[in-house]
Amino acid sequence: MxxxxxxxxxxxxxxxxxxxxxxxxxxxxxxxxxxxxxxxxxxxxxxxxxxxxxxxxxxxxxxxxxxxxxxxxxxxxxxxxxxxxxxxxxxxxxxxxxxxxxxxxxxxxxxxxxxxxxxxxxxxxxxVGSGTAASAASMDKVMTKAIINQSGVVAQAGCCVSYRNVYESDRPAETERIREFFKNTFPLFVKPANAGSSVGITKVKKEEDLPAALELAFCEDDKVLVEEAIKGREIEVAVLGNDSPQASCIGEIFAANEFYDYNAKYENSMSRTAIVRDLPPEKEEEIRSKAVKVYETMGCAGMARVDFFLEESGRVVLNELNTLPGFTSISMYPKLWEESGLPYDKLIDELITLALEKGDR
The missing domain is CATH 3.40.50.20 (Rossmann fold)
Incomplete structure (x- = not known):
C-alpha cells in the first residue's frame, strides 16, 4: 500500500x-x-x-x-x-x-x-484487537472460566461466583455459602468479574474480611469471582496474530506488594518485571503453547496478553487474559515482543496490518 x-x-x-x-x-x-x-x-x-x-x-x-x-x-x-x-x-x-x-x-x-x-x-x-464476542467473553472472568473449563486446555484456580442481588438480599447467608464452598480455607482472592488493572481485587486472609472484600468488588461489577489463592510464579505471554497467532518469550512479574494490585502495577517503583530465562525449553514451549491455545479458544484476534501462575510442581494455571493490554513504557506486552525481536514501532505496524487483514469481520 x-x-x-x-x-x-x-x-x-x-x-x-x-x-x-x-x-x-x-x-x-x-x-x-x-x-x-x-x-x-x-x-x-x-x-x-x-x-x-x-x-x-x-x-x-x-x-x-x-x-x-x-x-x-x-x-x-x-x-x-x-x-x-x-x-x-x-x-x-x-x-x-x-x-x-x-x-x-x-x-x-x-x-x-x-x-x-x-x-x-x-x-x-x-x-486493532478482538471482535465483540471475544472481547466480551475475555473481559468477563466468569465467562472466561466457563469457556476454558469446557475446553480443558489449561488448569484454573477453583472458584465460585457471587451476584450483587443475591448478596444484598442476605449478606450473612451468601458469605457463609462462599466460606463453605472453600471449606473455610484461606487466603482467597475476591475479584470483580469485569474490571482490569486489578481494580477492586482483595486478597482475603481470614473469614471476617470477606464481606468488605465483596463490597469493594461489587463497587465495580454486579458479578464477583471468588478464587482460591494459587502459590506460584506470576508469568505472562504476549500473543499476536489472527488465524495463525504467535507467542512471545515469557515474562515474569515481581510485585512490590503482596499481590500485583493497581498500586504495584502503576505506582510502586519497587515492582519489576523480567524475562524468564531459567525454565527448561520444554516447559517454555508448554507455556507458550498454552497461551496460544487460550487465545484461540477465546476467539481472540490481533493481540492479547495471557497471564499464568507457574506452581513449584510445574503445573501451569491460567490467571486471566487481556485483549487490550497496557502499552505504557513499563507494560509487558510491548516489552515481551521487543525481547522477541519485534520493536515497539514495528509491533504497531503489525497490529495495524492485522486489523486491515481482519477487516470488520
Whole structure:
C-alpha cells in the first residue's frame, strides 16, 4: 500500500482504567511512524464526552488534553456511508474524516469488553484487537472460566461466583455459602468479574474480611469471582496474530506488594518485571503453547496478553487474559515482543496490518 494509512487512536474512556489508557495512548503516539500514518486522536472523558484533539502527546499522557481549547466534539459514526469520524466545525456543522483503521487504547469497561468493538463493527471500520464476542467473553472472568473449563486446555484456580442481588438480599447467608464452598480455607482472592488493572481485587486472609472484600468488588461489577489463592510464579505471554497467532518469550512479574494490585502495577517503583530465562525449553514451549491455545479458544484476534501462575510442581494455571493490554513504557506486552525481536514501532505496524487483514469481520 503506497498511500498513507489513516489511523484513529482512541483513549480515555468511562472506565476505572481511564488514566492508564491515556498513558498507553501517549506511548503509542510517541512510537508510531508518522511518515506512514495519518493520525487522528480522539479522547473520551470520564463522563463519556468524545473530542477530536490535537493536544500534545505529553498532555494526552497526563490527562490535561481535556483543557485544550482547540478540542472539537467528534464521534465515530455507525453509518457505514460515513466511514470514519464526524467532527464538529466552528460553525456548528460537522466534517467527515475518513478512517482506514481504529487503534483503541481503551482499557477496561467500555473499551475492552466488546462495547466499543460493536460500534466499530457496525461502522464497518477495521480495528486493532478482538471482535465483540471475544472481547466480551475475555473481559468477563466468569465467562472466561466457563469457556476454558469446557475446553480443558489449561488448569484454573477453583472458584465460585457471587451476584450483587443475591448478596444484598442476605449478606450473612451468601458469605457463609462462599466460606463453605472453600471449606473455610484461606487466603482467597475476591475479584470483580469485569474490571482490569486489578481494580477492586482483595486478597482475603481470614473469614471476617470477606464481606468488605465483596463490597469493594461489587463497587465495580454486579458479578464477583471468588478464587482460591494459587502459590506460584506470576508469568505472562504476549500473543499476536489472527488465524495463525504467535507467542512471545515469557515474562515474569515481581510485585512490590503482596499481590500485583493497581498500586504495584502503576505506582510502586519497587515492582519489576523480567524475562524468564531459567525454565527448561520444554516447559517454555508448554507455556507458550498454552497461551496460544487460550487465545484461540477465546476467539481472540490481533493481540492479547495471557497471564499464568507457574506452581513449584510445574503445573501451569491460567490467571486471566487481556485483549487490550497496557502499552505504557513499563507494560509487558510491548516489552515481551521487543525481547522477541519485534520493536515497539514495528509491533504497531503489525497490529495495524492485522486489523486491515481482519477487516470488520
Amino acid at each position: 503506497t498511500d498513507r494509512i489513516s489511523v484513529a487512536v482512541l483513549f480515555g474512556g468511562v472506565s476505572s482504567e481511564h488514566e492508564i489508557s491515556c498513558i498507553s495512548a501517549a506511548s503509542v503516539l510517541n512510537h508510531i511512524d508518522r511518515d506512514r500514518y495519518d493520525i487522528s486522536t480522539i479522547g473520551i472523558t470520564k463522563e463519556g464526552n468524545w473530542f477530536l484533539t490535537g493536544s500534545p502527546v505529553a498532555n494526552i499522557g497526563d490527562g490535561s488534553w481535556e483543557k485544550d481549547d482547540s478540542n472539537r466534539r467528534a464521534f465515530i459514526a455507525p453509518d457505514r456511508s460515513v466511514g470514519g469520524i464526524m467532527a464538529e466545525t466552528g460553525d456548528g456543522r460537522f466534517e467527515i474524516l475518513k478512517v482506514d483503521v481504529v487503534l483503541p487504547m481503551l482499557h477496561g469497561r467500555n473499551g475492552e469488553d466488546g462495547t466499543i468493538q460493536g460500534l466499530f463493527q457496525i461502522a464497518g471500520i477495521p480495528f
